[in-house]
Amino acid sequence: MKLIDKLLDALSPPMIKCVICGREIDKSKHGICDKCMKEMPLNLHVCKKCGVDIRTMNVYCDTCGKNQLLFNEARSVCRFEGYAKTLVYRLKFGNHRYLADVMAHMMKKIFDGQHWLIDEITFIPISAETKRKRGYNQAKLLADSLGKLTGLPVVNLANKVRDLGPQEGKTYDERFTDMAGIFEIAAKPKPNVLIVDDVKTTGATLNEMTKVLRENGCENVYCLTFASNVRKIPME
Numbered sequence: 241m242k243l244i245d246k247l248l249d250a251l252s253p254p255m256i257k258c259v260i261c262g263r264e265i266d267k268s269k270h271g272i273c274d275k276c277m278k279e280m281p282l283n284l285h286v287c288k289k290c291g292v293d294i295r296t297m298n299v300y301c302d303t304c305g306k307n308q309l310l311f312n313e314a315r316s317v318c319r320f321e322g323y324a325k326t327l328v329y330r331l332k333f334g335n336h337r338y339l340a341d342v343m344a345h346m347m348k349k350i351f352d353g354q355h356w357l358i359d360e361i362t363f364i365p366i367s368a369e370t371k372r373k374r375g376y377n378q379a380k381l382l383a384d385s386l387g388k389l390t391g392l393p394v395v396n397l398a399n400k401v402r403d404l405g406p407q408e409g410k411t412y413d414e415r416f417t418d419m420a421g422i423f424e425i426a427a428k429p430k431p432n433v434l435i436v437d438d439v440k441t442t443g444a445t446l447n448e449m450t451k452v453l454r455e456n457g458c459e460n461v462y463c464l465t466f467a468s469n470v471r472k473i474p475m476e
């Protein structure tokens with residue numbers, strides 16, 4: 241820590257508010273009180289490939305048995321429900337940008353538990369249209385915070401050239417085929433890349449981004465999201 245950071249740290253109040261319930265907590269809790277943390281839907285036993293919480297002692301989930309996801313591995317902090325959903329919605333739609341640091345801190349713990357060799361961090365881009373409406377990319381905020389915590393460089397490797405229509409009601413396979421061509425490479429990737437996003441649903445977005453990175457020389461692609469969805473999506 242730099243001297244100026246140490247001084248600022250010493251001057252700022254030792255107590256902060258829990259980002260979920262508002263209770264006063266010590267700064268060392270990184271934004272979430274013990275009570276709320278106990279209620280976070282943290283992943284327990286995850287699929288080795290896609291990282292979804294399978295709650296059995298199987299190595300892979302049923303879906304990964306059937307599909308060829310292009311990324312090496314994906315992991316997430318929690319299931320997309322309860323307080324995890326609250327945090328994602330506030331970060332994404334409520335302009336609570338400070339939450340990125342709190343969420344990235346939890347993502348760093350999962351990151352540290354993997355044995356991934358990473359050269360650089362990137363993020364799932366948003367379209368120019370969404371950027372105009374929302375003003376920021378929540379995935380980039382998470383990536384920037386994680387970059388600070390890990391010391392890894394954060395780079396924009398792709399642009400999103402079009403938005404998808406609503407995905408509700410689409411089958412699993414349709415979600416993958418709909419993605420074709422939504423990303424365009426923006427910079428040459430290094431060989432080992434980590435993609436950061438807020439939520440993983442089927443993995444179709446991460447898969448498409450991986451495809452573009454691999455087509456441009458990337459060898460290993462890992463994915464880290466704050467939450468992953470366990471909602472069942474019809475296979476056909």
Ligand SMILES: [Zn+2]
Pocket residue numbers: 258259260261262263272273274275276277
């Ligand atoms: Zn709390």
Ligand SMILES: [Zn+2]
Pocket residue numbers: 287288289290291292300301302303304305
């Ligand atoms: Zn899986």
